Amino acid sequence: MANDTITPAGSPPAGQTSNFINPDYVGTKFLVVNCVFLPLAVIALGVRTWTRLFVVRSFRADDYLMVMALILSCVMTGVTLDMLNWGLGKHMWDVPLSDFSPQFNKLNLIAAIVYCAATGFTKCSVLVFYLRIFPSRNFHMAVWTLVFIAAGYSIASVLANLLSCHPVAKSWDSTITTGYCMNRPVFYFANAGLGIFTDFATVAVPIPWIRPLQMPIRQKIAVAAVLAMGCFVGIVSCIRLASLYNLLKSTDLTWTTTDALMWCTIELNLGIFGGSVTAIRPFVRRYFPRLLGLSSAGGYYGSQSRKQAHPLNSMPRSGQPDFSNHGHQYSTTLTASRNAADNDSEEHILSLNNPGTPKEMDGIIRTVEFDIENTSTAGR
Template sequence: MADQTITPAMPPPAGQTSNFINPDYASTKFIAVNSVFLPLALIALIVRTWTRLFVVRSFRWDDSLMLSCALTGVTMDMLNWGLGKHMWDVPLSHLTPQFMKLNVIAAILYCAATGFTKCSVLIFYLRIFPSRSFHIAVWSIVFIAAGYSLASILANILSCTPVAKAWDLSITSGHCMNRPVFYFANAGLGIFTDFATVIVPIPWLRRLQMPSRQKIAVGVILAMGCFVGIVSCIRLVTLYKLLKSPDLTWVTTDALMWCTIELNLGIFGGCITAIRPFIRRYFPRLLGLSSGGGYGSSRPRKYGHPLASIPRSDRPDFTNGENQYSATLTTHGAHENGSEEHILVSTPRSARHNKEVEAALEIVHTVEFDVENSSSSAR
């Protein structure tokens, strides 16, 4: 219902009146998205931190979840000041300075968090690809991602002259940049770095000598990065609406919602690398491993390769998948003992009992052994 004592943030369109009591509200989907994607990123980060501290014991602090939590807190508070409502249903006293100030803070947190997330994934690439040319390519993308993220933070802080004009609409002097256009350009650079992060390791991944399962794991990370790029494209569509519509509090809802999805998916993708060693340690059966070996051990495996073995009629062929090794040891002048022996003679069998020939005989010992292999490489 309209209240003549309250000034709306924007005059209502023709045929509509301001409703400050029970207005149209688009907050439900925004709250649902934050309730799903922030815990998803939080759980992934907990797994990653636990794995680094107690499993692989190689902790590196390159996570951006704290910024994501701060962004969620700021945007949820924006709901109290008009986010999700039409501007004609928002009191002017709510829009400025509170909503506008929180909007600037949210933009700063988003730019910083996405920059940290992309750099974290790129630094992970440096740990698994040793190629110098690859490192040059990755550091180039890191420079671009970190550079435009820092520039975006500064642009949001200094978007107006004086700075307070960005949230205080009562200041009539000075000027401000076109924020929707800036957001649009920033999103374009973000999409470029998202897909560059996915594409750059592909040529080296094909040449990398690692087990297929590890390649699949890296491929999943790349697929997650590609999905994040798609989400960025969807967010770009919402920013286009922001360019065209003056209804700031309403159209900003979808833009911030996709920012939340993009950021938390990026954090989740960066934490995928810790899932495999975590499962190997605590849920080995999911990977088909024995449950008693703990991290760094697996079910003993036997490999079969013939090592110049001599075929025997009374023993199976060791090359038929029985996973045993067969080796030969040739000695001269050996005496008989309890081991199994084969006498190789180049003379007729009738001469075997001849002592002169017997001195020239070779005794060949066939040694059979099993090899157990325990892989302990941390993933």
């Protein structure tokens, strides 16, 4: 319904009039997407944080980076949902000019800045996580190159959004007629292209080092699922690029921005989810061991060795073992404290509740085997 006392943010197309009472609206789907994908990211990071603090007991740089990404994702959700009150999801001609400028424009600028920073933190977190998995120097050089690219273009994107107009206030205040602004949709388009490159590069860089690894089939499936999640984030980035192309061609900003922001939300939160999944293996190993092929939370990583094993403290303290027989093979077991923290190594962890585990072998054991040969001297 038109109102002569309200100036619309844009002129309606031929045959249509402004409707400020009951306009066309697509903001509901944007609300639903936020209510689905943000909790997904929060749950994933919550499990990751529990794992780092109480299972592994080692909270590192990649974890802090991912926490920052989630905080920024929550900020972005709050900002973009507030944009629904100022015209997001409606046609420009159904939005009062006083709502579009300055409120909608200002919130849109804040959302763009927060998104660029959050995606930078997410990608850098995943890449830094890679650094402590593979010790190869060449791999570290490749990862640090990607970190430099991801962090560099994220910082540049934040600054470009912030300084996109001169004066800066021209970004949101349409009453300022002096100065100039860059073509922000074109910038978003270029930024998305760099984002897609880093998404797929982040997935591709560990593949040459993963392929030679000999792992149980379930672990290979888990690794494949993690990489598939990264590919899916890249696909979402491509879809977002298509939505930005529509934004580039359209003058109906409040309407077309809805899809662009929706795909930004999906991409960012899926990135946090996928990046957190890569770090919760100890959680799965402790609470859901069958997913990794273990018989119990504290069970072996396979069948128990049939070689005779003795706890280190069960070896005689006086005298030496009888090494007189040729070809004897001995095995010793180093027993760690039962309160030792879990980690990502391939050490065997024995459970307190495992009926086949001797009390003195409770904890982490490491088996060391050595062969003894009987040699004779020339004089004997």
